[in-house]
Every structure is written in structure tokens, then in C-alpha cells.
């Protein structure tokens with residue numbers, strides 16, 4: 210992606226579903242190449258819809274998505290997508306699940322075994338390579354899914370509330386692991402969450418969406434915290450508190466509106 | 470204690486029914502006797518006539534199972550994956566499935582003759598629908614996220630079928646396979662019964678023709694054992710292929 214400033218750009222993206230429900234309206238924002246950007250907003254506001262548009266799984270009703278400055282047609286081949294739902298294939302072992310993308314792309318058996326063993330170790334799953342997904346905890350399943358996406362080395366990573374279903378401790382461990390993987394990788398991350406704490410801790414910029422229907426961008430908040438970051442130390446700093454407070458005051462009104 | 474009691478009671482029941490049948494003083498012309506039936510099977514085994522007939526029946530059933538399953542799989546995958554085809558053809562298939570298949574047997578006898586193929590054709594009409602309906606259902610119930618994930622990883626339509634659709638439909642297909650095996654044998658035996666020169670159904674119809682109740686019962690007993698054995702084999706393959714499934718409580 211040399212010479213490209215924005216890895217992803219959304220230009221006035223509006224999505225109206227078949228039933229006439231407009232989920233997001235006139236969404237415009239860009240994600241600089243190599244940066245970590247989070248999208249937060251109340252549940253049901255359209256965060257997954259935005260991510261699906263960037264993945265090419267959902268075409269905007271109006272507006273367009275640019276990937277490396279080119280309009281996106283069909284699936285986004287530069288992106289890996291870590292879905293909100295559990296997407297491991299129950300009939301494949303951890304190792305085969307991790308290697309799925311390689312297998313699909315025609316990587317040979319030997320190379321697949323080598324890389325997937327390496328990745329299993331990198332996400333702390335050595336010793337579980339022959340287990341089936343139903344034998345794993347929620348955190349281990351997410352780590353498998355993370356390795357499955359990351360092993361194919363996409364330039365762009367789309368993550369949809371990847372840690373939403375995990376308990377607080379596991380989530381913090383996953384934050385550290387994610388930052389460790391991402392740091393120095395040069396990859397662009399678009400990270401969706403409803404957890405502001407998580408968004409601030411991980412990101413260079415937080416984009417706040419309003420409550421639906423016709424959710425729009427309420428504000429964009431740069432997070433100037435130093436990198437590399439340790440998630441726990443980061444949360445202790447005073448700058449963190451200030452940034453968190455300023456975003457939360459905008460978000461709180463929307464969350465309340467969502468409940469009203 | 471319970472785990473031991475249940476099989477004991479079951480064995481006791483079987484023995485009681487057999488003993489009652491043997492010594493209950495029923496008219497032997499209509500009901501025969503367990504000892505006579507067993508004797509007949511021994512005789513068939515000894516003179517080797519049964520093996521030829523059993524071989525014919527199993528060949529017919531095997532071919533019906535193979536062709537019916539393959540056709541059911543292919544059509545089920547096609548109609549399940551291609552929405553247009555599914556919308557157009559599924560009402561026709563449902564209508565055909567509602568047809569009592571036995572009425573087709575005379576037609577198949579006319580078309581394919583008294584040999585193996587009329588029975589195979591009849592068995593196929595039974596097996597096909599079971600496999601088709603289960604595959605169709607299995608493919609359509611695959612979770613959307615699994616498909617999207619595989620597509621994002623670069624899967625082509627063929628790879629989707631291979632890595633996602635087929636394995637996902639496999640548990641349905643196996644559930645249906647137990648049924649299909651039974652249907653394939655029913656197809657073969659009923660077809661033979663209606664018109665054939667060999668096979669277990671032919672054997673039974675011959676026995677009936679000579680008012681030989683013992684022969685009819687012996688044929689039924691042999692078929693029952695064969696079905697149980699084949700079903701056991703299917704169960705073994707199923708256990709091996711569905712190892713990934715969590716144990717059900």
C-alpha cells in the first residue's frame with residue numbers, strides 16, 4: 210500500500226435494507242493506512258453494517274467505499290474479517306481452522322502445517338491444535354479465529370466486537386495480544402465495539418456513531434496516547450481519562466436516546 | 470442396577486414370545502414355529518441357495534443406495550445453493566415425493582424388465598427423496614456467518630460446498646442414510662416380490678406360492694438380520710466421520 214494515505218475511505222455511505230429500514234445514513238470517514246481506528250456506538254446502530262460495507266459483503270444503497278483509493282466492487286480482497294459471531298468450522302480441528310484460508314488459497318500441505326503450528330503457538334494454542342472448536346473456551350475460539358484471519362496476512366483487518374462475549378480478564382489479555390500482533394505489522398485495523406474503554410485503549414482514532422435509524426457520524430476523536438501501549442498502564446494515565454470523558458459525554462446522550 | 474435390568478428384561482421378553490410361539494399350540498400351517506424357521510435358515514445356509522438370492526437383493530439395494538444418494542446429494546446441493554432453481558423445482562419435488570411409490574413398481578417392471586434394474590429404479594425413487602430433502606435442508610440451514618467467513622478467506626463456490634456446505638449437511642445426510650438403507654432394501658424386496666427370477670423377495674414370494682409359511686418367516690428373519698448389520702455398519706462410519714460433534718446428553 211505504498212504511497213496510499215487512506216487504506217479505507219467511506220464516502221456518504223447510506224444503507225437501506227429491503228424492508229425500507231435505513232440503518233446508516235451519509236457515513237463519511239477515512240482510515241489512514243497502518244492506523245488502528247475504532248467505531249463505537251449503541252447496540253443496533255449499524256456498526257456491523259458499516260463493516261460489512263467495507264468488507265464488500267453489503268453494497269451501500271448510495272455512496273461508495275474506497276479501498277486504497279479505488280472504488281470497491283465485490284468482496285474486499287485486501288481485507289480479513291473477524292466476525293462478531295463464532296465462525297470456526299465445527300468439523301475442523303484448531304489447526305485446520307487456522308489453516309483454512311491458506312488451504313483455500315492453494316498453499317501446500319507442508320507449508321500450511323508449518324504456518325498454522327507457528328500461529329497456534331503465537332496465539333497461545335500450542336497443545337490444542339488437534340482439538341475441535343466445541344472443546345475450547347470462548348477465549349480460545351476467538352484466538353483461533355484471530356489466527357485464521359491473521360495467517361493470510363491481509364493488509365486490512367476488520368474486527369466486529371471480537372471480544373464482546375469474553376469475560377473481563379480474558380478480554381484484557383486479548384487486548385495485549387492484539388496490540389502485540391499489530392504493532393509493527395503495518396496493518397490497517399478497523400475495529401468495531403460498543404465498549405468505549407476498549408476503543409480508547411487500542412485505537413489511534415475513535416469514531417462515534419449516533420443511535421439508529423439513519424445512524425450518522427457524531428464525532429471523530431483522535432487518541433494521542435503514546436505507543437507502544439500497555440493496555441493496563443494506558444488505562445491508568447490521566448490523558449486516558451480525559452479522552453474517555455470527552456467521548457463518553459457525546460456517546461452517553463446517544464446511548465440514552467437508544468433506550469428512550 | 471438399571472443398566473443391567475433393561476437388557477435382561479428385553480432378553481426375557483424375546484424368549485417369552487419365542488417360547489409362546491414354539492409351545493403355544495398355534496396352527497403351524499399359518500404360524501410355523503421358531504425351531505422350523507431356524508431349521509430352514511440352516512438348510513438354506515447349508516445348501517448355499519440363500520447366498521445367491523441374498524447377493525442379488527444386496528446388489529440391487531446397494532446400487533439403489535448409491536445412485537439414489539448421489540442424485541439426492543447433487544440435486545439437494547444445487548437446489549439448496551441456487552435460489553432460483555430451488556424456487557422453481559422444490560414444489561415439483563414435493564409433489565413427486567407425495568406420490569405413493571409402490572404404484573411405480575409395475576411401470577418399472579414394464580420399462581426395465583424382470584432383472585436387477587427395475588428393482589434398482591424402484592429403490593432409487595425411495596432413496597433419492599430422503600437424501601435430497603435432508604441435503605436441501607442441511608445446505609439451507611448453514612449459518613450465514615460461516616459462509617461469509619469462508620468467502621472472506623477467499624473461498625470459491627466449489628470450496629464453499631467442500632469446506633462448509635457438505636460437512637454441515639453431513640449429519641443430516643447420515644441421519645437420512647439409516648433411513649435410506651432401509652428404503653433401498655424395501656425397494657429391492659418389494660420389486661422382487663412383484664416380479665423377479667431371483668432375490669430374497671422372490672424367495673419369499675415362492676414360499677408364499679407353495680403355502681410354505683416357514684419359508685416366508687425364514688426370509689423375513691434373514692432380511693431383518695441383514696438390515697441390522699448394515700445399519701450397524703452405517704453407524705460405525707457415521708461415528709468416525711462425525712467425530713467432531715459434541716457428545717449429546
Ligand SMILES: Nc1ncnc2c1ncn2[C@@H]1O[C@H](COP(=O)(O)OP(=O)(O)O)[C@@H](O)[C@H]1O
Nearest residue numbers: 226227230232251252253254255256257258259
Ligand atoms: N439484513 C438486514 N435486513 C434488515 N435490517 C437489518 C439487516 N441487518 C441489520 N439490520 C438492522 O440494521 C440495524 C443495524 O444493525 P447492525 O449493523 O447489526 O448494528 P450493530 O452492529 O451496531 O449492533 C439494526 O436495527 C438491524 O436490525
Ligand SMILES: [Mg+2]
Nearest residue numbers: 256257293369
Ligand atoms: Mg454488530
